[in-house]
Amino acid sequence: MNESSERFFWVIALTLSITAHAAFVLLMPGAAAKPDIKPIMRVRLAMAEKKSAPAPVPVPIREEDPAEKKTVLKKEAVPKKQPQKKPEPVKAVKTPPEKAPVQEVQAVAGTADSKAGTPVNATNDAVLTDNLPASPPQARPERVVELDTLEVVKKVLPDYSSFSRKRKEEGTVKIIATVTGGRVVNAEIESSSGFQRLDESALRAVRQWLFKNSGTVRVRVPVTFRLK
Incomplete structure (x- = not known):
């Protein structure tokens, strides 16, 4: 048997072996692969039931008696205000003006003058002059x-x-000094020097002056402040 025949033999044997294995695999029960079917899970959420509000209890309507209605209306009625009467104006009673006593005295004096013939005017003037306060x-x-x-x-x-x-x-300060019995009893500034310190110093000095005078007299004293 030569070399080429031997190769041909092995090729045929290998082919047959592969064919036999393939047929065996195909003919086996359950050999075909089935696709995996995943089960579908359905989830249902249970919703909480809403509590329904209780139905309102019907309130029985009470019919009011006509007598009660009349009583309520009478109480609610606003009392009417009675118109106030205007006060009657008071009539002013006019009193006759009283005559001054001077006029009466003058009238009496005039009557006496007409009877007696004495000068009454001069007497009245004298009385009025005596009663006036002295100026x-x-x-x-x-x-x-x-x-x-x-x-x-x-x-x-x-x-x-x-x-x-x-x-x-x-x-220069001009001071008016009041001198009584030779002493200065009062001193006041007639015209200022323009400086308060100088004015006060002059007043203090003049109050200590002494004069040869027995009565009371006012004298003008000039005091001069000057730098040398």
Whole structure:
């Protein structure tokens, strides 16, 4: 047997073997593959039942008696306001004006004058003049004299402070001094120097002055502050 024949033999044997196996597989029961059928699951959600509201209980309608209706209507009726009567105007009683007693006195005096023939007007004028209050005497202004008309016994110089000098405060103060028995009992500023410190210093000094005078007199005292 040569080599080519041997190959042919093995090819035929292999083919037959494959064919036999294939036929065996096909002819086996249940050999065919069936497709897997997945079961379908159906889920049903149970919905909670809604509670129904209880039906309203019918309320029996009570019919009102006509007598009760009349009573209620009578109570609800608003009482009518009675019109108020206007007060009658009070009539003013006119009283005759009383005559002044002066007029009566004058009338009586006139009658007496016509009978007696005496001058009544002069008497009335005298009575009225006596009853009037006496006017107070008018105060006469006191005369102010100058300083050179009086003799000065004691003269006090005012304090010219360094504070005022540094600020160059200058000026003349005119003071009216009331002198009684030679002493100054009152002092007031007639015209200012323009600086309060200088005015007060001049007042303090003039109040200590002494004059040779027995009565009461008002004198003008000039005080001058000047830097040298």
